Amino acid sequence: MNLIYDKLINAKAFIFDVDGVMTTGQVLVTEEGMMLRSFNIKDGYAIQHAVKAGYPICIISGGKSSGITKRFEVLGVKDIYIGQSDKQAAYDEFKTKYNLADSDIIYMGDDMPDLPIMKQVGIACCPADAAVDILQVANYISPLNGGQGCVRDILEKTLKLQKLWMNDLSFTW
């Protein structure tokens, strides 16, 4: 019995934190104080492919940069919440909008602000280098670090289990 695969095979939606999950956790600060982030292209491929496959995908970040919004709009993500000092309201809104139960949702986070939702959600995931308090509550710890493909890992695993990874849409972006 592999409990996590049983959960992934029934997952209906994905929520991702940004810093430390979509990125290595580094932010490049400009002289004007803007914070620039580096995103992973293999993660990006998997996100746009999951969008095309029809999954609701949600981004909830404490960060405020418009670069976050622009990155995920390009990938077709519709539910992008930035500047969320408390993530609960965004989580509830997304759940209601798509009529989802906690058990339907895969959530990947890496640090303390993610902890309350990770205790509530059905399938709590984190990168290998998540904070220790997060590692302790995760249902699935990706072998990959934040920004190094942990998002791709959980998306590819789930879509392969649900037979939606390899199809006519797989070879175009």
Added chain:
Amino acid sequence: MNLIYDKLINAKAFIFDVDGVMTTGQVLVTEEGMMLRSFNIKDGYAIQHAVKAGYPICIISGGKSSGITKRFEVLGVKDIYIGQSDKQAAYDEFKTKYNLADSDIIYMGDDMPDLPIMKQVGIACCPADAAVDILQVANYISPLNGGQGCVRDILEKTLKLQKLWMNDLSFTW
């Protein structure tokens, strides 16, 4: 018998994907949503040296940034295709332009949009950290990751086998 060396010694042209091959797969997103990439100088040396040696070299990327074009123009690359959501047309055009057979071409890619051409081309190569579906079809997996010298690796191996690596042109850029 070393099948891959037998193939490299007869190779006539090179095609490279960009993200995850020429780069580590990270893109730095600006506040305006522009995507900036970091390229490897040792790869760059090998590309301009191969151009001087007369090899047709082609870049096919799904990315749209003018930074990609500018990077490879500086290295002397003439066939640069960006914004290719489907890579087949660019591949066919390059093959026809230089009168090449599939078996003459080394192609290095790292993710799903590269898969159809990697099944067609004579010498399919990928970085060590390519997607698992790519690793399975590659004729040669470089020991180096994307952006960490995998392009240099395949160019240096091929030009050394073809006795075109070390000559009067090797010490100037």
Added chain:
Amino acid sequence: MNLIYDKLINAKAFIFDVDGVMTTGQVLVTEEGMMLRSFNIKDGYAIQHAVKAGYPICIISGGKSSGITKRFEVLGVKDIYIGQSDKQAAYDEFKTKYNLADSDIIYMGDDMPDLPIMKQVGIACCPADAAVDILQVANYISPLNGGQGCVRDILEKTLKLQKLWMNDLSFTW
């Protein structure tokens, strides 16, 4: 007996160097000669959480970029000294302002300009990849490198020992 934990449990304030401690030690130089730094978000979380918990936190850097100031202002840090070619004056001013003894202060540095204060301060800490002369005088060497979470490590350890890590303020930023 664990001497370092005995020291951390009584610490009252934190001072951090920037380059090589808050960052990996890399600076991105623009065409205009500006120096841009990448900061770690998990470090950032811990800094703003320690500020909320009431600890005096001080930044002393030889670097001059306004990006440094802006990064730490956002996190609530009040005592930010940049452009300090000699760090002693800033150290003395901070100590006096908050009526601190040397033994109350955790200082984390990584290179030669930090050496005199590290010999004076009560709790001298450094990242795993500090200069060898710094490693030799440190009371605590973090297992993590500069920019890879060494700041988070010392803050989290100290606040956990002092029972100020996990509380109602932990889940908002």
Added chain:
Amino acid sequence: MNLIYDKLINAKAFIFDVDGVMTTGQVLVTEEGMMLRSFNIKDGYAIQHAVKAGYPICIISGGKSSGITKRFEVLGVKDIYIGQSDKQAAYDEFKTKYNLADSDIIYMGDDMPDLPIMKQVGIACCPADAAVDILQVANYISPLNGGQGCVRDILEKTLKLQKLWMNDLSFTW
């Protein structure tokens, strides 16, 4: 007998390549085609300290960016050659200007354009991740990679052997 320490103890001057020595070999390309580099602060500390100690220090790069010049001017380096497609002329000019013999000079390079000078110079050094043709001719291979402290390594070793590392100038920048 340790031949390399015998050489370092008599060295009088330093010449460094930039890409792959002072940097990891990555260049960040902007939309306008400018190439931005990341430099290592521990390398920077050692360079300005060696300048203060009176060593002639020279930079010879094939790269053309003004960011290179600005980075090293700040550190007090006076002999900065950029845009050198062939490095021999700059090498000869520096040698003549300071009345140096080949055997007086430490040269650190990492790729083919450095090869002719590395065969000529008294003390040929390279980072651990230099090109294979460079590794073969080096008198000293630093255990550190380009941009990861290989420049600091050779400067610190030499100045410690020559008793010029630790003094009143060591703690200010």
